[in-house]
Amino acid sequence: MIKEVNKNIEQLPVHGVPQDGMEEVFVTRTFLPAVEEIEAKLSSIWKSGILTNNGVVLRELEERLRNYLHAPGLVALNNGTVALQLAIRALDVRDEVIVTPFSYVATVSSAVWEKCTPVFADIDPTRLTIDPRSVEHCITKKTTAILATHVFGNPCDVNALRSIADRHGLKLIYDGAHSFGVKVDGAPITSYGDVTTLSFHATKLFHTVEGGAAVASDPEVVQRLAYMRNFGHAGPEAFQGIGINGKMSEVHAAIGHLVLDHIDHIISSRKGAWLRYRDILAEVGTLQVLNIGPDVEYNYAYFPVLFRAEQEALRVISTLNAQGVYPRRYFYPSLDTLPYCSGQVCPISRDISSRILCLPLFADMDLALVDRIGRAVRDAISKV
Ligand SMILES: Cc1ncc(COP(=O)(O)O)c(C=O)c1O
Structure with missing residues (x-):
């Protein structure tokens, strides 16, 4: 029980049950030294x-x-x-x-x-x-x-x-x-x-x-x-x-x-996966991915995708969950909705929060897996 409670929420499935024997892929995987x-x-x-x-x-x-x-x-x-x-x-x-x-x-x-x-x-x-x-x-x-x-x-x-x-x-x-x-x-x-x-x-x-x-x-x-x-x-x-x-x-x-x-390897291997996602998803004109300015040396920490609407994001979650892949609604909900912070409304943050997902990204991520997830996202969107 305690083990369950302490399990990091970034590694918890959202919904949907993958088929038996399927490898589960969470939004992140901790880098473990030997x-x-x-x-x-x-x-x-x-x-x-x-x-x-x-x-x-x-x-x-x-x-x-x-x-x-x-x-x-x-x-x-x-x-x-x-x-x-x-x-x-x-x-x-x-x-x-x-x-x-x-x-x-x-x-x-x-x-x-x-x-x-x-x-x-x-x-x-x-x-x-x-x-x-x-x-x-x-x-x-x-x-x-x-x-x-x-x-x-x-x-x-x-x-x-x-x-x-x-x-x-x-x-x-x-x-x-x-x-x-x-x-x-x-x-x-x-x-x-x-x-x-x-x-x-x-x-x-x-x-x-x-x-x-x-x-x-x-x-x-x-x-x-x-x-x-x-x-x-x-x-x-x-x-x-x-x-x-x-x-x-x-x-x-x-x-x-x-x-x-191992930090140089961690960042460069994340970069490979990050760029691959970007290339695959660039073909979908309606998606917004993170736009890193030319003045920024980025660390490839996350791969967020902004969908057109919450429904589209939820469909992507279901599609991926059925394949044992668990993106994360991050950040959700918008913090102006916290019960102990009542009374303020930030419409842009609420809107973005409702339709953004972070896709799995970690060091040593197999590029074939990136391709599979990227294609599944594309397919789920084209069905909306
Ligand atoms: C944006 C942000 N701020 C603060 C924290 C809190 O950090 P920690 O979990 O190390 O207390 C986190 C971590 O999950 C975070 O993502």
Whole structure:
């Protein structure tokens, strides 16, 4: 029972039952380093006897990630949700926060958890990220921050949002859970916000099973995040402000090292599948796929497809489910419909949410499988 509850929802079938013996394909498949590699890494941790509390494996992973992502202000944490909560705290964000309704629930729930009031700005229907013009309309005397998501790793309009934040004296937080390694205009995506958060969950491109990070540009904020993740400890008997337990263990960090060893392969093999989907689906003029700008170095984290109508998306789900393939309605529902955020309506986000699906995409995905899924999507649409 507990096993069922804990199964990640990204790996749960939506509906439809595949025929017996059919291989099931979920929206993502966690990249697993060889078990021998894990055994070797674990045995060195076992020898040291140190399993957590800012151990050497974690410190080395943080250093590698800082170098790989060109993110000197990176602080590793135990997940991407705690990263969002700590970002809000470390920047002293309170009262109203302008948020996107088109994201995973953690973006908005973490703001509410931190006692902020989410104010939804609608999204740009092409980029799928928060619309800067809508953000401007949402600003009041109580606004203290903008919390925007780089949706599917596709960056927000970072220049427009920076200009709005500066003009109105607002903090700018990016939920970069999907944007590991992305660059805009040659600069790392994490360099654009006051804090950018990352998720290293097992469903993500780079993972530590569970894990995450916050990247801050101001060294004082980096220091605050580092205190906050460790109960506020500034030494065994001294405290620097209030903190929680946001630490990443040595075992999680070890998995991170092993996944990072393969990161170039992970991204390039995803890229192969991503481009193949794009080519197959380009033949269907009515579909919208992610439009990555020329200024963006993308990470191929997701392959979302926007259909003409919800009915069409649902038909594709049924067709694929019958073949043992489980795309995901991601993000659905639009977060302005959350019961604890009542009263605001974002029509564009609701519309997009109702008719978007993410197709299966993972490292080492067989291109024949991509072809099969792409063709099934095409066939399902042509029958509508
Ligand atoms: C956009 C977005 N934000 C935040 C999170 C939360 O990250 P985590 O699962 O590491 O807490 C996720 C992860 O699923 C996500 O997709």
